[in-house]
Amino acid sequence: MSFLFLNREDVESLLTMADCIEVVEESLRILARGDAVQPLRSALWMPDRHGLLVVMPGMLGRAEDGVAGAKVLTVVPDNFTRGEDSHQGLVLLFDQKRGRPLALFDAGAVTAIRTAAASAVATRALARQDAGDLAILGTGVQARSHLEAMRSVRTLRRVRVWSRNFEHARRLAEEEGARLGFAVEPVSTAREAVAGADLICTVTAATAPVLLGDWISPGAHVNAVGACTPNARELDAAAVAKARLFTDRKESLFAEAGDFLLARAEGTIDDSHFQGELGDVLEAKVPGRRSDDEVTLFKSLGIAVEDLAAGRFIYEKALESGRGASLAL
Numbered sequence: 001m002s003f004l005f006l007n008r009e010d011v012e013s014l015l016t017m018a019d020c021i022e023v024v025e026e027s028l029r030i031l032a033r034g035d036a037v038q039p040l041r042s043a044l045w046m047p048d049r050h051g052l053l054v055v056m057p058g059m060l061g062r063a064e065d066g067v068a069g070a071k072v073l074t075v076v077p078d079n080f081t082r083g084e085d086s087h088q089g090l091v092l093l094f095d096q097k098r099g100r101p102l103a104l105f106d107a108g109a110v111t112a113i114r115t116a117a118a119s120a121v122a123t124r125a126l127a128r129q130d131a132g133d134l135a136i137l138g139t140g141v142q143a144r145s146h147l148e149a150m151r152s153v154r155t156l157r158r159v160r161v162w163s164r165n166f167e168h169a170r171r172l173a174e175e176e177g178a179r180l181g182f183a184v185e186p187v188s189t190a191r192e193a194v195a196g197a198d199l200i201c202t203v204t205a206a207t208a209p210v211l212l213g214d215w216i217s218p219g220a221h222v223n224a225v226g227a228c229t230p231n232a233r234e235l236d237a238a239a240v241a242k243a244r245l246f247t248d249r250k251e252s253l254f255a256e257a258g259d260f261l262l263a264r265a266e267g268t269i270d271d272s273h274f275q276g277e278l279g280d281v282l283e284a285k286v287p288g289r290r291s292d293d294e295v296t297l298f299k300s301l302g303i304a305v306e307d308l309a310a311g312r313f314i315y316e317k318a319l320e321s322g323r324g325a326s327l328a329l
Helices: 008-014 017-032 077-082 107-126 141-153 166-180 190-194 237-242 250-256 258-265 278-282 304-321
Strands: 002-006 042-045 052-060 067-075 087-095 101-106 133-137 158-162 185-187 199-202 221-224 243-247 274-277 295-299 325-328
Touching: 002 008, 002 304, 008 101, 008 107, 008 304, 017 107, 017 141, 017 274, 017 278, 017 304, 052 304, 067 107, 067 304, 087 107, 087 304, 101 107, 101 304, 107 141, 107 221, 107 278, 107 295, 107 304, 133 141, 133 190, 141 166, 141 199, 158 166, 158 190, 166 185, 237 243, 237 258, 237 295, 243 250, 243 278, 250 258, 250 274, 274 278
Parallel strands: 002 101, 133 158, 133 199, 158 185, 199 221, 221 295, 243 274, 243 295
Antiparallel strands: 002 325, 042 052, 052 067, 067 087, 087 101
């Protein structure tokens, strides 16, 4: 028995952003239809709490043609100071019917693409059709992949990027502007970045708010991506209260999302503020945007079915193209 090993270069070659957006949307639809198993992930602090070990299991599809698997990764926010990714690990994919291991993937590459793809799915479903003034708060891997994802689903008129370190913002703006062929503006404050923006992506390692409700313009759509533990937040309570709140998985929101949990603890919102899962919007079970003036918020936690869907797509493309290394068990 053997399985495929696919490294970062393989994943990035086989999984385009455009393809991943469609793959992630379908995984969320499958979840909404009840044909997936999506438990909460397990997260363990390292002894000095400088990082986490995270295990994300799940199953996608029915037994006859579905897949099962898990992503196991570490999250070390300070890695950027050493020029390394904050998220590193592996995705393991199994054939659900026979239980055979199919493939092992670089998790960092999968996470970078599918996280931004999920925000693109949310943007396509919830943002105004004419939205195109984009603010990105953060300058790491997800800042770059979110820029690509946003331009895949909306026509961008303006892009501003902010970091606590202005040099990081300047470098990203210069490099991405040259790569994409349009101007990306580095700005010195988060407030300046989001002024008048109708698309906002928060992709920071912040544990305290970097986006305040008073700054958000009517009609904006926010993808809140960076904070994924109960005591960390990128948005203040006013920002959450100002928006209609959606997420990828309700159970994850109520267990992990500091943006929601801290605002609730402060009494600004209650459980009823949650509107529904993104898959339910896609399946027309709950309404999405209702007017051009309302603010919508997608709180992204990142769930295993997205990784499994991306993994199955990569595996099938690898078989077609002959990429990857076959390893015997």
